[in-house]
Amino acid sequence: GAGVSQSPSNKVTEKGKDVELRCDPISGHTALYWYRQRLGQGLEFLIYFQGNSAPDKSGLPSDRFSAERTGESVSTLTIQRTQQEDSAVYLCASSLFLGNTIYFGEGSWLTVV
Amino acid sequence: DQQVKQNSPSLSVQEGRISILNCDYTNSMFDYFLWYKKYPAEGPTFLISISSIKDKNEDGRFTVFLNKSAKHLSLHIVPSQPGDSAVYFCAASSQTGANNLFFGTGTRLTVIP
Numbered sequence: 001g002a003g004v005s006q007s008p009s010n011k012v013t014e015k016g017k018d019v020e021l022r023c024d025p026i027s028g029h030t031a032l033y034w035y036r037q038r039l040g041q042g043l044e045f046l047i048y049f050q051g052n053s054a055p056d057k058s059g060l061p062s063d064r065f066s067a068e069r070t071g072e073s074v075s076t077l078t079i080q081r082t083q084q085e086d087s088a089v090y091l092c093a094s095s096l097f098l099g100n101t102i103y104f105g106e107g108s109w110l111t112v113v
Numbered sequence: 114d115q116q117v118k119q120n121s122p123s124l125s126v127q128e129g130r131i132s133i134l135n136c137d138y139t140n141s142m143f144d145y146f147l148w149y150k151k152y153p154a155e156g157p158t159f160l161i162s163i164s165s166i167k168d169k170n171e172d173g174r175f176t177v178f179l180n181k182s183a184k185h186l187s188l189h190i191v192p193s194q195p196g197d198s199a200v201y202f203c204a205a206s207s208q209t210g211a212n213n214l215f216f217g218t219g220t221r222l223t224v225i226p
Contacts, residue, residue: 004156101147106154
């Protein structure tokens with residue numbers, strides 16, 4: 001597609017439930033990133049994928065968070081046993097290659113009640 | 114530990130005047146810097162970037178200045194327009210090392226008509 005596509009755009013879930021967020025990067029982009037922004041805070045790096053290399057998971061806040069990417073296509077971010085502090089907008093971004101300018105999707109707004 | 118800092122959470126400027134947004138960083142390995150603009154309910158969009166081999170980059174009304182010795186960069190918008198009202202994020206990376214962008218917490222610019 002023309003841009004980074006994310007779904008769902010909005011998700012309200014009950015505490016303790018699992019959620020899955022999807023990202024479809026720009027076609028041909030080898031690098032894919034997940035960030036989140038909690039209310040009143042800056043962008044927080046979560047994880048990135050570069051081609052077939054092992055992902056850098058150093059930003060994941062806990063073992064409840066995991067992400068997968070198949071080849072150079074779609075990625076899913078999974079949050080298990082959601083907590084209220086997980087409420088944030090989860091932003092996916094992609095770039096042509098690592099270190100290049102990254103382009104963001106519109107985000108998935110997650111509210112845990 | 115915030116490696117990229119935007120110390121002004123907000124800025125108001127009269128239409129037609131210059132807007133100056135500031136950003137400081139602590140990691141001397143950073144060699145690539147970007148500014149992103151974010152409207153409410155949208156993902157950040159790339160605005161302008163600068164490599165550490167330059168001290169200025171200009172694109173229309175937007176100019177980014179880099180002072181490596183002071184570890185400081187700034188974004189100048191002139192003349193400011195009401196449509197420029199948004200949150201501006203400064204970001205930095207090391208093309209030779211780090212694998213992601215480090216973002217500041219953002220500055221909300223309001224351009225008053």
